[in-house]
Amino acid sequence: MRFQSRTAGISTPARLRPDRDALRVSACPACGSLFWKNCGRLPELRQTFGGLPVEVTLESGDLLHCSECDMYFREPYVSQSVLNGLYARLPATVWACDNPRPYWPQVLELMLRYSPNRTVMDVGCFSGSFLEWLPGSWRKLGIEPSAAARTIARDKGFWVCGSLDELVELSEHVGVMVLCDVLEHVVNPVAMLSILAGKLSPGGSLIVLTGATDTVPWRLFGCDYWYCSLPEHVSFLSRRWFQWAAIKLGMSIRWVRYLSSEPTSTAEWSRGLVRATAYTLARRLIRKGVSPGVVNKVPLLGRAARWTSPPWWRAAKDHVLIVLSTT
Ligand SMILES: [Zn+2]
Incomplete structure (x- = not known):
């Protein structure tokens, strides 16, 4: 790419x-x-x-x-x-996925509803876990920049290329492309979607899961939010962005839902909220000139002020799952 x-x-x-x-x-x-x-x-x-x-x-x-x-x-x-x-040098162990992700059944349902044929491309397929999980009735293709992970995916029998440039080698058109946890890694997401859309069959769709900046956690925590503290994450999108992108791409938004990428218990969700709030508050107080010594004396804030990075809140409802289709 x-x-x-x-x-x-x-x-x-x-x-x-x-x-x-x-x-x-x-x-x-x-x-x-x-x-x-x-x-x-x-x-x-x-x-x-x-x-x-x-x-x-x-x-x-x-x-x-x-x-x-x-x-x-x-x-x-x-x-x-x-x-x-x-990305090319990442070993195959980094994002290996042993268990199905919670949102995969929903993605499959959308594939069945919005794909004009049974050919799927998993963009950023890594070692091919999602493709492997899908029913055998699908023709399975992928794109994966990690050479080690790509080799494993190919050994599983999937057609996998290493970059968008190599898509020219693909002679067939694809019914649906899936991009789960991908666009936040790309500097220019609309350029990537444009190249992918060019390989879709008429009536084909892009199914995207990514962080959503128009959700409550993002609005509360902004630049102190864990999702934008990861070195791999460079672009952060919203429903309004997808509306803008759909017009650019000549596509239409067919389906949208906000969700947590890792739903868990209410207790775990609450714990994540408290930790994220304490971290953000401590950071903002210090940025506003409050002495770190003063912040350190406040029980929970003092601990949070010493954290070197934001606490992860994976249970938060901070992602969007969206379907764009060619018209
Ligand atoms: Zn812009």
Whole structure:
């Protein structure tokens, strides 16, 4: 997947704020708009990628919000080509999936409803666990940048290529493409969707699961939210963004639902909310100039202030599952 560096070719300054934006010149990677708002510094990164140490330096950057297309994005950050290199080298163990994910049955139901044929492509299929889980009546294809994971998926009998560029080798058209936990990893998500849509059969669909910035957790925690603290996550979308993208792509939104990618007990959900609230509050107080010594004296906030990264809240209803179809 090769896309243009997000700062390439931009010669007009964006709405610069001398206190925070220095002389940086940025445009929204999706729509090219120069009208964005800086939502604040993202949490420091642990210099790992896919949970493994990396040689390149990963600066967390700020969270910017484009008022034109509604995308939030990490900026400045490493380019898509650097990210591609990091994904290509990931071992097959990083995102191995031994058990079906909770949303897979819902995705299959949508595939059956919105695919004009029984050919599916899993974009970011890793070692092919989802394809393996699907009924045998489907023809199964995939895209996977990790060479090690791709080899495993191919050994399972699936047609799998390593990048969007290699899609030209595919002679057939696909009824439905599934992108679960993929678009947040891509610098220019609409460019990726455009290339994929070009390989769809007439009436074909894209099924996307990703974090949704128009959900309550995102609105509460913003740049302190765990989902945007992961070094692999660079783009953050919403229903409004998908409406914008659908027009660009000549597609229509057929189905939308907000959900948790890992639903769990109410107790676990509540624990996640308390931890995320304490972390965000501590960080915001310190940013506003309250002495860390004072924050440390408050029982729960003091502990949260010492956390080096946001606590994960996987049970939160912070994802969107959406279907776009060609018209
Ligand atoms: Zn934009």
